[in-house]
Amino acid sequence: MTTPQFSAMEPVLEVAGLNTLFATPEGDVRAVSDVAFAIARGETLGIVGESGSGKSQIFMSVMGLLARNGRASGSVRVTGTEILNAPVAELNRVRGARMSMIFQDPMTSLNPYLTVRRQMTEVLMTHKGLGEEAAAQASIEMLERVQIPEAGRRIGMYPHEFSGGMRQRVMIAMALLCGPELLIADEPTTALDVTVQAQILDLLMQLKRDTGMAIALITHDLGVIAGLADRVIVMYGGRIVEQAPVRDIFRRPQHPYTEGLLKSMPRLDEHGVTRLQTIGGQPPNLQNLPSGCAFRDRCAYAFDLCAAERPDLTSLGEGRARACHLPQLGEVA
Amino acid sequence: MTAPLLSVNDLKVHFEIGRRGLFGGARHVLKAVDGVSFDLRPGETLGLVGESGCGKSTLGRAILRLLPLQSGRTVWLGRDLARLAPREMREMRREMQIIFQDPLASLNPRMTAGEIIAEPLVTFRPELKRAEVKQRVQAMMAKVGLLPNQINRYPHEFSGGQCQRIGIARAIINEPRLIVCDEPVSALDVSIQAQIINLLMDLQAEMGLSLIFISHNLAVVRHISHRVMVLYLGKVMEIADRDSLYANPLHPYTQALNSAVPVPDPDIERAKPRVVLKGDLPSPLNPPSGCPFRTRCPRATQVCAECMPALERAGADHMVACHHAAMPDRP
Structure with missing residues (x-):
């Protein structure tokens, strides 16, 4: 699952079979479904997805910070210790010490x-x-x-x-006080101006080099991912739809959603102006996901099988996996 | 060259801060927009970029006279807007509309989509029959990509x-000539951003609209604009046609903004040279003397503290306000 250069080492974080549900008056909403991944020591894992994709709720489950109506099941191991749904006293020995989290809006977390x-x-x-x-x-x-x-x-x-x-x-300073092995950064620069964002990204890069800590970087901004991540997970409708080393995500995306995201972004380095390619429709409603593949009603390539059967996350080798029925996609120019 | 639709000349918007209570506190003047001039041609998109607090939204609102001006002129097709009687100004508002960043907050939650879109039409054309209003609203909904049967939602x-589409339908129903778009895609997910950008560009081509497109996202502004203006603490740093601004930015602030935008390509992003600015935007209540950018500028010298550089011509459609604009990037 991890890329070769990290695989020899014990993971800092191991998540398996994670499901996170929220009880609402309209019934349960499944924010995270069957999510499994690991983060190796010193690795930066990027987690991308749009609002409601479940990317933040994975880590709220990991940190034991779910809203009161939320419950998580599965397994979360931090340097080998199982902590999912552990008693608060036990969690507090891990949180802030071995792993810590920073959020989008520092004003509400201080x-x-x-x-x-x-x-x-x-x-x-x-x-x-x-x-x-x-x-x-x-x-x-x-x-x-x-x-x-x-x-x-x-x-x-x-x-x-x-x-x-x-x-x-x-x-960030507060999160690093105890020298954690894992820093979870949830949209750490989204609320900042672009020049200040650049300063914070530089700082994170430098800290990553100096301390060797692992980083889970949650963001909707593929540019931020490109600068910082070693490996990337793409979330859609509460599930992992693709994972790959960072270069492969940008060069050879294997899920139509990833490909769509890349093509729908205006870029500073684009030549001339072409019409943006869009992903049609609306982001998925978790309470009312389509049958089969959650992305199928927005997917340009969908066919019969996509409605009938949900594609499993399947390994493509070389640290890559995707959840899609299509034959493998070609290279992006 | 066609005559400008809108001519803005030395526009200033100042806010008085403090001075509360019986004896009044110290009086501070916040110069949100301080001497901005530009022309906007028919069918053109002018992008306004800058960091939060640079005055871009205030400028957008002041142009529409949604805020009182301290001084300066806004000339609309040869007529000075400040000299219009309130009734004439109201009539003029038909031609200039605005859409906002937060699509849900800018729509009245107690009105249906149909009522929201119809409101400007009913205001300006009270003689229209209900059936005709409904028919126009539905046509407008179809035009912006909403289903006409969603009219009562x-x-x-x-x-x-979809809320942003409702806001756009409301803005275009009276067939305006100008729409000020204040961060219209910033609150939207990436996949939806592209839909709204394409919609705005299609509507512009179809209706000949002029757009003032305010955004902190330089990549989005590059995509949609014909010309771009860079603001810093209420002052114009650089204004140029899109291609020269992005290919050949002359102001150190524009260069820094450009290099700070993360490029979605790991090889380019990790290899590119960066101008990382030190510090934050200074307080607009207490701006630096001379050039407001000098406290963060890698090229600043004595002269920058002494006087604000004038906006000077640097190319066919390129103006820059910097004492050291001609300096090479790496001295």
């Missing part, structure tokens, strides 16, 4: 009533048992590492006193 | 992309 110092030292005092002074010192060092100027002074400030980009740096 | 029953 506590507006507490100084950054208070929020950061708390992590180290809880997980590492440091005293307050030592924790503050380590926190300042981490803020310097994520390139916050005047970290010693600014650690005493409240979240609203930071700009959006600086807040995201604070989030 | 409410906004929440539509997806984001």
